[in-house]
Amino acid sequence: MxxxxxxxxxxxxxxxxxxxxxxxxxxxxxxxxxxxxxxxxxxxxxxxxxxxxxxxxxxxxxxxxxxxxxxxxxxxxxxxxxxxxxxxxxxxxxxxxxxxxxxxxxxxxxxxxxxxxxxxxxxxxxxxxxxxxxxxxxxxxxxxxxxxxxxxxxxxxxxxxxxxxxxxxxxxGPPAHFSERVVTVRGVPEADVAPIIREVMRQNPRVYVKSHPKGLEVDAPLLQIHIYASAPTPQEAEGAVDAALKKLVELIKSKFSNAAIY
Amino acid sequence: MxxxxxxxxxxxxxxxxxxxxxxxxxxxxxxxxxxxxxxxxxxxxxxxxxxxxxxxxxxxxxxxxxxxxxxxxxxxxxxxxxxxxxxxxxxxxxxxxxxxxxxxxxxxxxxxxxxxxxxxxxxxxxxxxxxxxxxxxxxxxxxxxxxxxxxxxxxxxxxxxxxxxxxxxxxxGPPAHFSERVVTVRGVPEADVAPIIREVMRQNPRVYVKSHPKGLEVDAPLLQIHIYASAPTPQEAEGAVDAALKKLVELIKSKFSNAAIY
CATH class of the missing domain: 3.40.980.10 (MoaB/Mog-like domain)
Incomplete structure (x- = not known):
């Protein structure tokens, strides 16, 4: 790139x-x-x-x-x-x-x-x-x-x-296309989402996932999780971020049943 | 500094x-x-x-x-x-x-x-x-x-x-104090204020003067001119920017009678 x-x-x-x-x-x-x-x-x-x-x-x-x-x-x-x-x-x-x-x-x-x-x-x-x-x-x-x-x-x-x-x-320029998604997660401290993010990035090496704390880590955790990727075609870039997003939501839901994701 | x-x-x-x-x-x-x-x-x-x-x-x-x-x-x-x-x-x-x-x-x-x-x-x-x-x-x-x-x-x-x-x-930290003033000038292109700014800075070596165009240089010139200085005491810093501001306004008024300064 x-x-x-x-x-x-x-x-x-x-x-x-x-x-x-x-x-x-x-x-x-x-x-x-x-x-x-x-x-x-x-x-x-x-x-x-x-x-x-x-x-x-x-x-x-x-x-x-x-x-x-x-x-x-x-x-x-x-x-x-x-x-x-x-x-x-x-x-x-x-x-x-x-x-x-x-x-x-x-x-x-x-x-x-x-x-x-x-x-x-x-x-x-x-x-x-x-x-x-x-x-x-x-x-x-x-x-x-x-x-x-x-x-x-x-x-x-x-x-x-x-x-x-x-x-x-x-x-x-390069035949590269950028795609991004943002998902908001309420109720899980950033530190507990960290291993999930690591796993999602391991499974989707083209994708970058980063959490941005917007609430209070301990008392009222609120995270914006940002997922993005570059790929040679728009379809590949979008496919990559969508796959990573799906996996991320799945893992958070399975580990934190009280999490609100939107 | x-x-x-x-x-x-x-x-x-x-x-x-x-x-x-x-x-x-x-x-x-x-x-x-x-x-x-x-x-x-x-x-x-x-x-x-x-x-x-x-x-x-x-x-x-x-x-x-x-x-x-x-x-x-x-x-x-x-x-x-x-x-x-x-x-x-x-x-x-x-x-x-x-x-x-x-x-x-x-x-x-x-x-x-x-x-x-x-x-x-x-x-x-x-x-x-x-x-x-x-x-x-x-x-x-x-x-x-x-x-x-x-x-x-x-x-x-x-x-x-x-x-x-x-x-x-x-x-x-250092015994340094920062002071700034902003003045708005309407009706004079930035290029014509440039030699005046150079003169003000020459006469007030401790002071920095910078113009920021906010309008249209040729058709409707509007400048924010920013004057600032650091000095060992607040009094010296304020005195320096005030002196430079006074000189700046004086020179603009004397050269461009149609300028609005506020």
Whole structure:
């Protein structure tokens, strides 16, 4: 299964001012596209940290997606730091410059140094049109790896991903399909469900089963059990999670007659 | 300024099923306690990844906080992976075992292998009572560094942090105070505010200023500008952000008479 890394750039995430919904959104998208997201990393608006994050991600993952740091302000430096991670000199991409210029020109704003910066990327990169904001996304491919830099504003990030990145990954991506089920179990402590989960996973090696406690383990146990699998076809993925779900419910019922399962 | 790393463990974060609110909550707490959070890392429930994350974090940060993987299920392995990262054999901590046993005994549940696992930690670690759930937190200090392992259930994580970790960090921590202000600016594109922000930061080197676009850059620009600083006393931190805010508003008003600032 091909792997993905997500890099989210921004001090606002590291001071806890913003919850990282971008990472969750991208992680879900990549998972359903058949990628195993191995790591999400949040780094500050500091060149050295961004460079290091890209280098590590590109060494370890097949697909790398970053968010944040493509805008016009002084601390938007992800495009420049990415060039540094590649050991490349940033160049003004003419196609990107045209995209940026047209956005501002439509309202009579002139081009400035800050606006030109949004068109800078490594040689060979492809700008991805931003239908919502001004900063284009950046697509860069090297040695079979795909790297995509997206803006941090959620609407812009989502629009570029859905418009350009998702179709690309679908056309290149693995023949993998993701399927999941959730079942709620009331009345059995998580610690007592643990051996059952282990048994279900032993019998269904393709399936991952994980319990999430939502109640009080001892006094009022309530678990959400999450079952998921990836397989080459949707049918196989769904068949695998359904078989595991059936076994799980069967085992819980046989051992804990008082359990409520829904 | 001392640094912190946050490690959040859990496949549910990497498949995008759960938004990482724990990381944002901890990041905010650590920031207000005077720490510079340098990285947030999300890793799967895989020993090798957790070991690597702890090793890297302990090499780079003064304080390391992890969430997740302390419970009774087979994929709760953060305590064991942490031991491996230290090169230590996990031992059953008697004090932790007593905490776990008492929780279950109160409802007549016996101890099982899965429950004993929740009391395993490296030699020399201190268990932190969990007032909400069953798995104790783990405090480990080495070479001036503080490492804390917390459960992934938000209510449990928050209760242990506020009950034990926050007081500890306050007593040991830096004499640093964090202060922030937010101002909203309507009618000026972010790219035109950029040089003003650069000037404000140049004049106020202790202060960080960052703009977050909330509207449409070209057609209906709306910015939230976030100003923050850390300083040895609350007065200095507040004085610094207030001075920067005043300068920022003054410069925007003088350059963009149509801007609405509130």
């Amino acid at each position: 091909p792997t993905a890394y997500i890099i989210t750039v921004g001090n606002e995430l590291l001071i806890g001012r913003v919850v990282n919904t971008n990472a969750a959104w991208l992680a879900s998208k990549l998972t359903y596209l058949g990628y195993s997201v191995r790591r999400i990393v949040v780094v500050p608006d500091v060149e050295e940290d961004i460079v290091e994050a890209f280098r590590e991600a590109m060494a370890k993952a097949d697909v790398v997606i970053s968010t944040g740091g493509l805008g016009p302000t002084p601390d938007d430096i992800t495009n420049l730091a990415f060039c540094k991670a590649l050991g490349a000199e940033p160049v003004v991409n003419e196609e990107a410059l045209k995209m940026v210029r047209e956005k501002y020109a439509s309202r009579g704003y002139p081009m400035t140094e800050e606006r030109v910066k949004m068109a800078m990327m490594p040689p060979g990169a492809v700008p991805l049109p931003n239908p919502v904001g001004t900063a284009p996304g950046i697509l860069y491919e090297t040695g079979g790896k795909i790297v995509v830099l997206l803006p941090g504003v959620p609407r812009e990030m989502e629009a570029i991903f859905e418009g350009y990145v998702e179709p690309l990954l679908k056309s290149r | 001392p640094t912190a790393y946050i490690i959040t463990v859990g496949n549910e974060l990497l498949i995008g099923r759960v938004v990482n609110t724990n990381a944002a909550w901890l990041a905010s707490k650590l920031t207000y306690l005077g720490y510079s959070v340098r990285r947030i890392v999300v890793v799967p429930d895989v020993e090798e990844d957790i070991v690597e994350a702890f090793r890297e974090a302990m090499a780079k940060a003064d304080v390391v906080i992890s969430t997740g993987g302390l419970g009774p299920t087979p994929d709760d392995i953060t305590n064991l992976a942490f031991c491996k990262a230290l090169g230590a054999e996990p031992v059953v901590n008697e004090e932790a075992l007593k905490m776990v046993r008492e929780k279950y005994a109160s409802r007549g549940y016996p101890m099982t292998e899965e429950r004993v696992k929740m009391a395993m930690m490296p030699p020399g670690a201190v268990p932190l009572p969990n007032p909400v759930g069953t798995a104790p937190g783990i405090l480990y200090e080495t070479g001036g560094k503080i490492v804390v392992l917390l459960p992934g259930v938000p209510r449990e994580m928050e209760a242990i942090f506020e009950g034990y970790v926050e007081p500890l960090l306050k007593s040991r």
